[in-house]
Amino acid sequence: MPLRLRPNDPTFYDLFTESANHLVDGARILAELLGSTAGSGLAASHQIAAQMKDAEHAADETTHSIIRRVNSTFVTPFDREDIYRLASDLDDVMDFMEEAVDTVHLFNLEKLPEEVAEQIEVLQRAAQLTAETMPRLRTMKDLAEYWIEINRLENTGDAVHRRIIAKLFSGEYDALTVMKLKTVVDLLEAAIDAFEHVANTVEQIAVKES
Amino acid sequence: MPLRLRPNDPTFYDLFTESANHLVDGARILAELLGSTAGSGLAASHQIAAQMKDAEHAADETTHSIIRRVNSTFVTPFDREDIYRLASDLDDVMDFMEEAVDTVHLFNLEKLPEEVAEQIEVLQRAAQLTAETMPRLRTMKDLAEYWIEINRLENTGDAVHRRIIAKLFSGEYDALTVMKLKTVVDLLEAAIDAFEHVANTVEQIAVKES
Amino acid sequence: MPLRLRPNDPTFYDLFTESANHLVDGARILAELLGSTAGSGLAASHQIAAQMKDAEHAADETTHSIIRRVNSTFVTPFDREDIYRLASDLDDVMDFMEEAVDTVHLFNLEKLPEEVAEQIEVLQRAAQLTAETMPRLRTMKDLAEYWIEINRLENTGDAVHRRIIAKLFSGEYDALTVMKLKTVVDLLEAAIDAFEHVANTVEQIAVKES
Numbered sequence: 065m066p067l068r069l070r071p072n073d074p075t076f077y078d079l080f081t082e083s084a085n086h087l088v089d090g091a092r093i094l095a096e097l098l099g100s101t102a103g104s105g106l107a108a109s110h111q112i113a114a115q116m117k118d119a120e121h122a123a124d125e126t127t128h129s130i131i132r133r134v135n136s137t138f139v140t141p142f143d144r145e146d147i148y149r150l151a152s153d154l155d156d157v158m159d160f161m162e163e164a165v166d167t168v169h170l171f172n173l174e175k176l177p178e179e180v181a182e183q184i185e186v187l188q189r190a191a192q193l194t195a196e197t198m199p200r201l202r203t204m205k206d207l208a209e210y211w212i213e214i215n216r217l218e219n220t221g222d223a224v225h226r227r228i229i230a231k232l233f234s235g236e237y238d239a240l241t242v243m244k245l246k247t248v249v250d251l252l253e254a255a256i257d258a259f260e261h262v263a264n265t266v267e268q269i270a271v272k273e274s
Numbered sequence: 275m276p277l278r279l280r281p282n283d284p285t286f287y288d289l290f291t292e293s294a295n296h297l298v299d300g301a302r303i304l305a306e307l308l309g310s311t312a313g314s315g316l317a318a319s320h321q322i323a324a325q326m327k328d329a330e331h332a333a334d335e336t337t338h339s340i341i342r343r344v345n346s347t348f349v350t351p352f353d354r355e356d357i358y359r360l361a362s363d364l365d366d367v368m369d370f371m372e373e374a375v376d377t378v379h380l381f382n383l384e385k386l387p388e389e390v391a392e393q394i395e396v397l398q399r400a401a402q403l404t405a406e407t408m409p410r411l412r413t414m415k416d417l418a419e420y421w422i423e424i425n426r427l428e429n430t431g432d433a434v435h436r437r438i439i440a441k442l443f444s445g446e447y448d449a450l451t452v453m454k455l456k457t458v459v460d461l462l463e464a465a466i467d468a469f470e471h472v473a474n475t476v477e478q479i480a481v482k483e484s
Numbered sequence: 485m486p487l488r489l490r491p492n493d494p495t496f497y498d499l500f501t502e503s504a505n506h507l508v509d510g511a512r513i514l515a516e517l518l519g520s521t522a523g524s525g526l527a528a529s530h531q532i533a534a535q536m537k538d539a540e541h542a543a544d545e546t547t548h549s550i551i552r553r554v555n556s557t558f559v560t561p562f563d564r565e566d567i568y569r570l571a572s573d574l575d576d577v578m579d580f581m582e583e584a585v586d587t588v589h590l591f592n593l594e595k596l597p598e599e600v601a602e603q604i605e606v607l608q609r610a611a612q613l614t615a616e617t618m619p620r621l622r623t624m625k626d627l628a629e630y631w632i633e634i635n636r637l638e639n640t641g642d643a644v645h646r647r648i649i650a651k652l653f654s655g656e657y658d659a660l661t662v663m664k665l666k667t668v669v670d671l672l673e674a675a676i677d678a679f680e681h682v683a684n685t686v687e688q689i690a691v692k693e694s
Binding site: 229235242243246271 | 380448
């Protein structure tokens with residue numbers, strides 16, 4: 065593979081955008097899961113877990129492409145370590161979303177607290193916003209509004225998570241069910257937090273490059 | 275903002291001391307929470323959660339001041355990455371303490387196992403010691419006694435945590451109560467561990483600079 | 485202590501091998517624990533927890549030797565940060581194994597799900613393979629087969645872990661017992677994941693040096 069010497073190799077921006085688009089897919093599959101658990105239940109969750117697995121594999125491919133490119137590129141558009149970190153932060157979001165779906169399937173959960181829909185809506189909006197922002201890394205312009213909005217979404221997610229936890233422990237559910245449901249909603253919360261880590265990394269890159 | 279060029283800009287030491295002083299406040303608020311849950315219960319925990327939220331916001335402000343100063347300072351007293359890491363380690367302690375208080379409030383816990391007082395005493399001593407140590411980063415002298423004592427406190431905290439966990443699972447509490455209380459004592463243990471991470475970072479800085 | 489200037493100071497390889505050999509010991513002690521909990525129970529687990537504590541202390545000593553050597557060596561065989569990270573990754577495996585044994589002892593668990601034997605077998609094979617691989621860091625040859633096999637073992641471990649979790653929540657166990665057993669099997673899973681982190685670090689070092 066020939067070394068790439070142009071200081072602003074465009075493909076890094078393309079690959080980060082591709083990576084964020086996998087998160088848009090993942091969040092959409094999560095929304096379908098919710099439709100599924102509200103309705104026909106288990107069989108659908110099986111199918112959705114398979115779809116999510118595929119989305120996660122596709123995201124892994126993109127992450128590996130980024131890492132291979134860093135290792136075979138002489139001049140990178142920003143610090144190598146920051147590229148690794150951004151790739152890894154994006155990958156973490158997918159891992160949490162995939163684990164959430166997998167857990168629903170593993171525990172044969174047929175119903176989730178209805179507030180989970182609000183967590184997933186936050187994830188869908190964060191994914192969309194992140195995918196729209198990645199191409200702007202090229203010019204480093206208008207990034208502040210992105211990380212401010214992600215912080216706002218994270219606060220919303222946090223408040224929803226607290227409400228769900230309070231509900232889980234309100235006496236409505238038995239202890240084993242609480243443990244199962246808590247595993248799922250904690251993973252969704254972790255996915256939301258992981259979007260904030262992506263935004264923090266973007267902020268640090270922008271500060272360094274400005 | 276003018277660039278600061280003096281190699282030993284004093285304000286970093288001041289800011290780290292300020293950051294550690296917020297932890298002294300946080301640990302004191304935790305001690306008040308305990309007074310509260312032993313006695314008048316919920317209403318007080320509501321008030322204390324608000325106080326803790328304020329302390330955490332103040333600590334965040336200090337953390338951001340440190341980061342802004344690193345980014346606008348040409349010559350820093352030690353490696354930029356170590357400054358970020360120390361600031362972030364100090365911030366982590368506050369986050370765990372705040373989450374512990376918030377969890378007590380969220381679960382309307384009116385009583386905690388009495389051994390929790392020992393965890394909070396460890397936190398108060400670690401916070402005090404850390405605040406006294408931060409100004410000594412200027413001379414890098416007499417730091418070893420600090421990290422040795424923090425290690426000792428962490429061992430004490432670990433032993434207390436184990437005793438509380440054994441008690442929680444002894445059959446005295448129902449499963450949901452175990453989950454709630456375990457969340458709180460695990461967060462307090464995480465706060466103690468986070469003080470050890472601060473001490474490890476100080477040790478690594480001292481070794482590098484010596 | 486005299487500075488070591490030879491670019492390929494052999495002792496780093498020796499020390500990493502020593503560190504990995506402690507993991508072989510740890511995994512063997514885990515296997516004995518299993519023999520113990522299947523049979524004579526608690527008393528034996530007390531003895532095994534003490535053995536594991538010793539193995540962990542020995543591993544800590546090796547980790548500290550590596551760190552001291554990095555700090556007193558002028559030219560290191562690969563990046564200082566990578567040496568720290570590999571030492572720390574190896575140390576993490578031991579910490580998780582030690583905590584698993586300690587938890588069995590703390591909760592007086594007299595019986596573990598029989599599938600735990602499969603987790604421990606994965607740990608024994610990963611430890612053996614890692615110990616055999618460390619000396620090969622000197623030549624950086626034939627490392628790919630190592631990290632491919634560790635990935636395969638991690639996948640096996642993951643599948644076993646999922647089966648155990650499904651069993652724990654199947655209704656066979658009461659909630660408190662589920663919490664206790666889940667703590668143990670999650671720690672064993674974390675130890676397996678930690679072997680994968682070791683392999684990832686080795687892979688990154690190999691890519692950088694090639």
